[in-house]
Amino acid sequence: MTRVIAATVLLLALAAVPYTLGPVAEQPLIGLFSLVALATLWNLLAGFAGLTSFGQQAYLGIGAYALYLLAARGLDPFLGIPLAALVAGAVAVPVSFPVLRLSGGHFAVATWVLAEIFRLAVTLSPALGGNTGVALPGLGGYEPLVRQAVTYWWALGLAACSVLGVWLLARGGFGLRARAVQSDPVAAASSGVRVDRTRRWAYCLAASGTGAVGALLFVYTLYVQPGSIFGVQYSVSMMFMVLIGGIGTIEGPVAGALIFFGLQQALSGYGPWYLVLLGAVAIAVTLFAPRGLWGRLGRPVFPIGYRLE
Amino acid sequence: MIMGLVTGIVQGVLLGGAYALIACGLSLAFGVMRLVNIAHGDLAVCGAYLALVLATGLGVPVAVTLPLILPIAFAAGVLLQLVLFQRALRGGVLAPVLVTFGLSVMIQNLLVTGASADPRSLDGGRLAMAGFTIGDLTLSWLRVIGFLLAVAVLGTLHLLLRRTAFGRRIRATADDLETARLVGIRVRPVFACVAGIAVATAVLAGVYIGLTATFDPYAGGLTLIFAFEAVVVGGLGSLWGTLLGGIVLGVTQQLVGLWDVRFAVLAVHVLFFTVLVVRPRGLLS
Numbered sequence: 320m321t322r323v324i325a326a327t328v329l330l331l332a333l334a335a336v337p338y339t340l341g342p343v344a345e346q347p348l349i350g351l352f353s354l355v356a357l358a359t360l361w362n363l364l365a366g367f368a369g370l371t372s373f374g375q376q377a378y379l380g381i382g383a384y385a386l387y388l389l390a391a392r393g394l395d396p397f398l399g400i401p402l403a404a405l406v407a408g409a410v411a412v413p414v415s416f417p418v419l420r421l422s423g424g425h426f427a428v429a430t431w432v433l434a435e436i437f438r439l440a441v442t443l444s445p446a447l448g449g450n451t452g453v454a455l456p457g458l459g460g461y462e463p464l465v466r467q468a469v470t471y472w473w474a475l476g477l478a479a480c481s482v483l484g485v486w487l488l489a490r491g492g493f494g495l496r497a498r499a500v501q502s503d504p505v506a507a508a509s510s511g512v513r514v515d516r517t518r519r520w521a522y523c524l525a526a527s528g529t530g531a532v533g534a535l536l537f538v539y540t541l542y543v544q545p546g547s548i549f550g551v552q553y554s555v556s557m558m559f560m561v562l563i564g565g566i567g568t569i570e571g572p573v574a575g576a577l578i579f580f581g582l583q584q585a586l587s588g589y590g591p592w593y594l595v596l597l598g599a600v601a602i603a604v605t606l607f608a609p610r611g612l613w614g615r616l617g618r619p620v621f622p623i624g625y626r627l628e
Numbered sequence: 629m630i631m632g633l634v635t636g637i638v639q640g641v642l643l644g645g646a647y648a649l650i651a652c653g654l655s656l657a658f659g660v661m662r663l664v665n666i667a668h669g670d671l672a673v674c675g676a677y678l679a680l681v682l683a684t685g686l687g688v689p690v691a692v693t694l695p696l697i698l699p700i701a702f703a704a705g706v707l708l709q710l711v712l713f714q715r716a717l718r719g720g721v722l723a724p725v726l727v728t729f730g731l732s733v734m735i736q737n738l739l740v741t742g743a744s745a746d747p748r749s750l751d752g753g754r755l756a757m758a759g760f761t762i763g764d765l766t767l768s769w770l771r772v773i774g775f776l777l778a779v780a781v782l783g784t785l786h787l788l789l790r791r792t793a794f795g796r797r798i799r800a801t802a803d804d805l806e807t808a809r810l811v812g813i814r815v816r817p818v819f820a821c822v823a824g825i826a827v828a829t830a831v832l833a834g835v836y837i838g839l840t841a842t843f844d845p846y847a848g849g850l851t852l853i854f855a856f857e858a859v860v861v862g863g864l865g866s867l868w869g870t871l872l873g874g875i876v877l878g879v880t881q882q883l884v885g886l887w888d889v890r891f892a893v894l895a896v897h898v899l900f901f902t903v904l905v906v907r908p909r910g911l912l913s
Contacts, residue, residue, distance in 0.1 A: 423664060424663075425856075427666065428852065429856075431853060432856075435853065436894065443894065558726060562726060594737040598731065598733035598737070602727050605726045
């Protein structure tokens with residue numbers, strides 16, 4: 320009960336930021352919240368369903384470009400965010416059939432190829448601005464301050480919904496089935512778990528959430544370019560956050576997002592050396608501390624385990 | 629029209645050889661160790677940079693640096709296996725993917741710090757320009773040599789696996805690790821050698837790519853994707869399948885390129901997905 324109260328108070332305090340701390344705090348927090356959402360959704364795939372995707376940037380891009388098409392037809396961009404999520408989820412359904420025939424590293428590279436397909440397709444379509452990208456129409460009616468505050472609330476909402484959603488999924492029957500599939504697909508199938516269906520749900524839900532984040536990033540930056548939104552760098556950061564925080568936990572990706580955000584602020588001036596460090600830390604954590612920082616040091620705030628007496 | 633098609637197909641086959649050359653190490657490492665090395669393309673790009681540094685440093689043609697580069701690559705592969713991959717393979721399904729992805733990020737950015745992000749190319753000397761004609765068909769010697777090199781490497785690997793005692797140990801380990809251990813095969817040196825061979829072939833392919841095209845520190849990603857597509861289209865774990873896969877990709881790229889060059893790479897990716905849907909086990913299996 321105390322946990323629920325603490326979480327509610329934290330959420331309310333964060334929701335009040337536009338009135339208390341104002342735009343100075345909003346900007347970095349929007350970035351942080353989108354990282355939390357991305358890490359949590361990547362963890363739904365890798366940490367629970369055992370699917371390491373290097374192609375989630377495909378759905379970031381689909382979400383962003385879906386929002387562009389909706390906004391160009393006159394829809395309010397903020398109302399377009401959930402629709403963009405639906406579009407990303409809908410694209411993921413047919414795509415999931417071929418990619419889920421693969422697993423492990425093959426799945427990872429196949430999803431990456433998929434992101435490349437979408438990137439090239441956008442680059443080649445003049446209606447989507449081609450290589451130069453497009454600006455988001457339809458936000459002219461908002462005062463800049465109001466626009467940023469609404470963006471902030473959307474970011475907070477997406478982060479909170481992702482964490483809460485994945486937690487609810489993970490502690491329910493779906494989480495049990497997903498973790499069974501992750502640790503041993505054959506054993507899971509033989510005890511009656513529908514492996515394909517479990518993986519497909521995880522894949523499509525993660526795609527849909529990632530699509531919403533893509534649309535949010537577009538609303539935030541007001542400009543989207545295929546070269547950046549479909550970049551594999553997004554997958555690098557998702558993997559890093561989940562690994563360092565603790566794969567397969569609820570708190571881990573959140574902690575990872577905080578660490579990644581801090582490193583980004585402190586070290587991004589060092590350019591490539593910073594990324595070398597990220598790569599080295601990712602390797603070291605995978606090999607020597609596979610449960611991540613939270614798994615080692617923290618105690619679960621959002622318990623998902625079952626204790627057998 | 630017909631001549632254009634014939635040229636496209638022949639060029640595509642030659643290009644496919646280059647894809648197969650990159651891909652065979654990936655195919656071998658997966659076939660034997662179940663390792664999908666995400667850094668495979670980046671290791672190939674490292675080879676191109678190494679050749680660049682040695683060829684300009686020593687003032688010799690690129691081909692002369694190969695006897696120096698290939699042993700270094702083999703040693704690097706052995707070292708990577710003993711230090712990283714071996715531990716990663718023990719850590720479950722996700723660990724090898726994550727570790728090699730981390731390695732890929734490290735290699736790319738180390739190359740950026742060491743060599744800047746500018747595109748480079750290797751100087752092939754007279755060979756790069758030389759060509760010959762058969763009828764109306766003009767072919768570059770470099771492309772033909774690349775294809776023959778790919779066939780030679782695949783043939784050597786085939787003979788090594790099928791005809792030697794060492795190859796028998798590799799195949800036994802690939803079939804059943806535990807049983808191989810039981811009958812007295814020392815798995816560690818076998819895996820280390822396979823990783824060494826895989827990296828050496830990647831580096832050889834990287835040098836060849838450097839001679840035919842420009843490369844930059846981030847070229848490894850696309851290189852990996854093409855190699856991977858060749859492996860999957862051909863059939864997982866089959867060496868000659870990889871050659872077939874590479875050729876199918878190369879011909880597709882050239883023929884679509886004849887129609888509109890902007891769609892060439894997209895067509896290759898779409899073909900890969902089509903094969904995944906229609907024949908998920910690849911063309912040869």
